[in-house]
Amino acid sequence: MMPNVAPSPVVPEPAASLRRRAARDFRRAGLLAAAQKVFARFGLDGATIRAIALEAGYTPGAVYAYYDTKEAIYADILSQSLSALGRALREAAAAAPGDETRARAVLHALYAYYRRHPQDLDLGFYLFQGMRPVGLTRDLDRELNDRLIAVLLVVAHALARLGGLTMLDAHRETVAAACHIFGVLLMENTGRLKTLDCQAGELIDHYSDQLVARLGARS
Amino acid sequence: MMPNVAPSPVVPEPAASLRRRAARDFRRAGLLAAAQKVFARFGLDGATIRAIALEAGYTPGAVYAYYDTKEAIYADILSQSLSALGRALREAAAAAPGDETRARAVLHALYAYYRRHPQDLDLGFYLFQGMRPVGLTRDLDRELNDRLIAVLLVVAHALARLGGLTMLDAHRETVAAACHIFGVLLMENTGRLKTLDCQAGELIDHYSDQLVARLGARS
């Protein structure tokens, strides 16, 4: 599940093996990039193995040298997505001058990331529901979960600092905020927000304002 | 039964016709129930015509005597769902003694309904995105939208009363609350909430408290 990082072997690998492994990882990365592209363009339904393979310059059969299953590709995409999201949040947090700004920035970054990558939300929520006939392995699911927790930790830290909260309380606020943001994104992506004549950005700001006010008042 | 007399269209239908119509509606309802069951068990993807037909004790072809299209079945499920939701909300509103209680009750009812019917949320959000290649008819989409708006109106009324809001402001608060609730449900249904060690009910209550406090303070 962490295909980009070569496992640190206890005994150093022979050079040829290393080279091969590196080459393999490189090609796998290309495949993944192709999958992401296809996925972003055509969504869950359109992301067929054939389409991904072609985008990557392969034939369908070749894909199975790198991934056992279509779901495995999805999982890898999601994994990458969570990494990217983590990076985006950390950057947002780092760039913000004060506690209040940081809290706002982090929340907005969470929204902005999925706004730019709407399909990733689909993946995250609708592919890996755990009850799927052919879902992910437990290991995979757990790993993705851990990754999500790590990501949200960035938010929690920002909120904890702002409100002087315990990490437990900050966690609760973070989850609540995440729910809100994902809810807004869901409504937006499915066109309901337009139907209801509301703007996603305003809803997010509104929520941020309230949250920041509430937490700011505590300290 | 006067079989030789053509029914004059103004007078009530002959008994036989009525009976037949009733029988047909009954079977159609059975089909719908089967569809709902299949749907709840296997999700959007698993709800194939074949599966629905078999669940209802039919062959696939028979389904088309009742619904022209797979989407039509979905639409009917969603339509029924929205009706039921509307009823639930109105009951909740009616049963509540005061403004504050009513606001809380309505929000909770919205949450509770979809908690009991998780797949209906999928339907609502993922089938009728409006941008699907072969989605619903425009008419159907509009009808369902109108229905959703009508349902949310019950919430808006409750919030307006509580906070002395204009209907426009109440609408905005309603949409925000809906986003929150749907976000919580999304996280819960996909198992994320358990992973993150949070309880949906608490999140909803938390939000309600805040909202009620905020609106209650205004009046």
Add this chain to the structure above:
Amino acid sequence: MMPNVAPSPVVPEPAASLRRRAARDFRRAGLLAAAQKVFARFGLDGATIRAIALEAGYTPGAVYAYYDTKEAIYADILSQSLSALGRALREAAAAAPGDETRARAVLHALYAYYRRHPQDLDLGFYLFQGMRPVGLTRDLDRELNDRLIAVLLVVAHALARLGGLTMLDAHRETVAAACHIFGVLLMENTGRLKTLDCQAGELIDHYSDQLVARLGARS
């Protein structure tokens, strides 16, 4: 196969039976008319039993009280069509003042009939090819053939008179002319004539001119 003519019984039928039979024939005629209408509007492929039944105000099952098979309906349509064509030809022949005019008129009538009823040509040629897995009964096929011969006899008479031909020679010329006319119709109906920038009417006239000139010169 001659559903419009009640068989002359040796012993007179009881009145009730007669009435019933007449009623039945009447309804069967309605069905046939509906079939013709559907057929003319939607062509071979579109003429489903359901469509025919609905057009006639029946349900699909009812059709089978009058026709054993879809093909039987087709046969009946074709039979009627041949009758109508015969009538048209005889009228054309009767109305024409001289031999030359009559020959021309009859040929033109043949063309004009199928121009007005293009689907009947389809029926005549493409349904009853004799090699079909489920075609017509031998009897039916023979009857239709006899009918066609009778129709062409009108043409043959006209040509015989004009050219002073034996009936055998006239028959050959008739068949040749029929081939030509059907060929033109085929090309026209399938859009080839437009593609090739020719006009059906001119082609027919051209052929008539030549034929009349040739035969007229003999006598």
Add this chain to the structure above:
Amino acid sequence: MMPNVAPSPVVPEPAASLRRRAARDFRRAGLLAAAQKVFARFGLDGATIRAIALEAGYTPGAVYAYYDTKEAIYADILSQSLSALGRALREAAAAAPGDETRARAVLHALYAYYRRHPQDLDLGFYLFQGMRPVGLTRDLDRELNDRLIAVLLVVAHALARLGGLTMLDAHRETVAAACHIFGVLLMENTGRLKTLDCQAGELIDHYSDQLVARLGARS
């Protein structure tokens, strides 16, 4: 075989690729042959994807590796047919010593070709009517039309030479002749000619005689 060297697009293809392409073409040809066989045996309606696939020794899905669509197969059959017809006509024209003989030979070749391939006429006329709900692409239709025109040009040339006609007049005569020949074929293929006790060959000869006589007299 130099598998590590990417083929530079200008230089000739590597042998392996060529071989594969040839193999593919071979199988595609096999599929086409199967389609033609099925088509000849069972006609338009009987030529289902399943039947074609089975005849070729494939499963239905495999067909789609070679043809995107059922119509595409039809189009290919027709295309091949038109090529073969063109060849036949050119050969007939080339082999004939004088103008008169050539005109006769070409007309007869047109007849003879479709006599040997009766189903190709069906295809030509009944599949590509241009008004079908889901017919061919415009491009394909146009291409096939152009091909038909090119084929008929061979006939037109022969007639023009014989009669000293302008190409426009020759074209008209060609279309007229084609109508006649197709009409005869239609009557023959559907068994009407036998019923009417006529011989296709004689009809064609008769028409040729007349035409040749008429045109020959002009020059």
Add this chain to the structure above:
DNA sequence: TATGAATGAGTCTTCATTCAT
């Protein structure tokens, strides 16, 4: 006589996956 519910065999088409090469 007519209904209308239901069947069953069929239509084209898609696609993840396998496997010999």
Add this chain to the structure above:
DNA sequence: AATGAATGAAGACTCATTCAT
């Protein structure tokens, strides 16, 4: 490692026909 041919199971949908009522 990669190909690409092929499978097999599935998808939605159609329709002539049957049959209990």
